[in-house]
Amino acid sequence: MRRSRPRAVPPAPGSFRQVSESRRALLSVYDKSGVVDLARGLADLGWQLISSGGTARVIADAGIPVTDVAQHTGSPIMLGHRVVTLHPKVHGGILADRADPEHQADMAEHDIDPIDLVVGNLYPFGSSVADFQHGAGRPEELIDIGGPAMVRAAAKNHAQVGVVVDPSRYDDVLAELRASGSLSDATRRALARDAFAHTAAYDAAIVTWFDETADEPETLPPTIHLALERADVLRYGENPHQQGARYRRADQPGIWDAVEQHSGVALSYLNFFDADAAWRLAHDLGEQPAVAIMKHANPCGAAVAADLASAYRRAFECDPRSAFGGIVATNRVVDLATVEAMVDAAQADVVLAPGYEDGVIEQLISKRKNTRILTVAVPDAAPALAIRQMADGFLVQQNHRFDAQPDDWTVVTDRQPSAQELADAAFAWRVCGHVNSNAIVLAKDGVAWGIGAGQQNRVESGEIAAAKAAGRAEAGACASDAFYPFPDGIHAAADAGAAIIVQPGGSVGDEQTIAAANERGVAMVFTGERQFLH
Known part of the structure; x- marks a missing residue:
């Protein structure tokens, strides 16, 4: 006034x-x-x-x-x-x-x-x-x-x-x-x-x-101020009748703002969604050359190997049918041998890598004209917070840390696992954290041979994983993103050939599941940390 x-x-x-x-x-x-x-x-x-x-x-x-x-x-x-x-x-x-x-x-x-x-x-x-x-x-x-x-x-x-x-x-x-x-x-x-x-x-x-920068910063501050600016207008959203766009933080542009696309049409809403998930998985698989193949927000292939071409072949072999039209991400510069492996396999919709050797992009374009080829920077640490919108309001939580340190795990069975079994368990645990719950992963020698995702009960996820593995994870590891409440899940893992089971533990039925593992001669370790993903 x-x-x-x-x-x-x-x-x-x-x-x-x-x-x-x-x-x-x-x-x-x-x-x-x-x-x-x-x-x-x-x-x-x-x-x-x-x-x-x-x-x-x-x-x-x-x-x-x-x-x-x-x-x-x-x-x-x-x-x-x-x-x-x-x-x-x-x-x-x-x-x-x-x-x-x-x-x-x-x-x-x-x-x-x-x-x-x-x-x-x-x-x-x-x-x-x-x-x-x-x-x-x-x-x-x-x-x-x-x-x-x-x-x-x-x-x-x-x-x-x-x-x-x-x-x-x-x-x-x-x-x-x-x-x-x-x-x-x-x-x-x-x-x-x-x-x-x-x-x-x-x-x-x-x-x-x-x-x-507070002396005692709060993980979840009393207010959150998030300024976003529209970076890309997309062809449509999750479905053609929905409008879609990609937004970025106005103050801190991220890796997707520095992407270099070498071929193909612009990425769609779902392309971005799966590409981000594949990129994070590929860079969470450890120090070896790694490949992740993503389809509809779940991995259908994941592998590490001594060289990138071998990692790609093994990742593709996990589930060749689902890999068609999927999103492929690597944690290494793509060489000619890897391109040759890609050409021999089903066509990918998008390929993401931190770089490409000379002549590789042209070779891939000549063989896969419709594949989008992207150079994406190595990601920094994950954002501190994960934010999800509800019908009215938001859910905010700490971002999950994808970590697999067998030295921090507890062996709860009579049989002690071997070094190789622990390595298989660590790999399976890393992959499992990127699979929608309920999640079961059967892995051996750096390959996720069987991935069971998104079922309402854990046993059915295990059955899907076993069917996809088809015996290829024999004497390998079974990872479960949450505890097994009953012995039936343990028996299903043993029936699938698992030599070691890795799970969070913490169920009131732990004594029964431990007894079942001992009965089947399977080693079992508790991580003490659940990794649900929804």
Whole structure:
């Protein structure tokens, strides 16, 4: 509410400089791409340019007339550049309602010129603060105050002021100004929406930094501020009648933003879904060359070997029928031998790798024209939190750590497992964590020969795994993502040929399942950690 004050006397005719007499743009940007061309275009249209710091230098160096903001305000930059644009001549010029006589009187009294366009974008706090922390100074110095205030002021007064925060909009803005002399209401409104999204993402990154760097950071903070921006518009969502898009964190672009696609049409919603799952599995399988094949959010093949070509052949042999049209991910650079193995097998929909030897991509394209071939960076650590939307609200949890350390497991049977059996169990346990529950994996010698996924009871998942393994996991390992509540699951694993069972333990029926394992001569270890996946 406006505070009451004596009514101002309207200015005499001609004493207030109308907007049409001289239009002004204030430019202050971190991302300077395109700003010189924008400034030149505005100057050619007769606009006066005001700028500060590095932006002013870039514009001036291009030979474009520009007024430094300190000259415009008549006040020096102070407090180590903490106070630059925080001045009534800046904010008054942006926020003034040009149709309000009181505002006009204030502007005339304080010699404030209207500002008609603000061009500003902010320092990328989220992606830069980690680097800053390793150097001198305090990360708080990266927090911009004047920039967001200026952008928000212009967005608030979008009925009369344009605001541009995205360099990709510069050409459109110039084109509209050249065509009609001003920006339409619809354009100013759309630009204001982008501006508030920009400052909201900036604030979200700062809140996240405070949460992550607290003396005692909370795993699940009291509030979560997640700013997302649309990265790709997809052909459709999970089904053709659903719209779909890929979004990314505005402050920290990830590996999918740096993907290099070498062939084929753009990835679909389900392609991204399965590709992400395959990529994580391939990089969770240990240090050896590894291949994961994913179909409908579940692995249908996973293997490690001494070389990548052998790993691919073994992964494909797990379930050749399901592998057709699947997503293939590797944790090594693809060589010619691996491409030859791929060509000999059923066609994959997508192939992802951290790199390809010279000539390999061309060879694969010549043999598999419809396969999308992607170079994807090695993933960093998994995000700290997993977030899932409900009908109303969200479920948030710590992300699961896919770890398989036999030294931390407890042998609960009379028979002690051999080193090879423990290695098989560790591999099976890694794969099992990427299979939808209830999950059973039968593995031997670095190959997941049988994968039983997503059944409502554990025994049926075991039966599916055994049928797929078809005896190839004899004397290998059986992994279960959760405990066996009854001995029937133990007997099913033994019937499938398992020499060792790895499971979390913790059931009230543990004594019975241990007795069943002893009866069948099977070694069994408890991990102490469940790994459900839904």
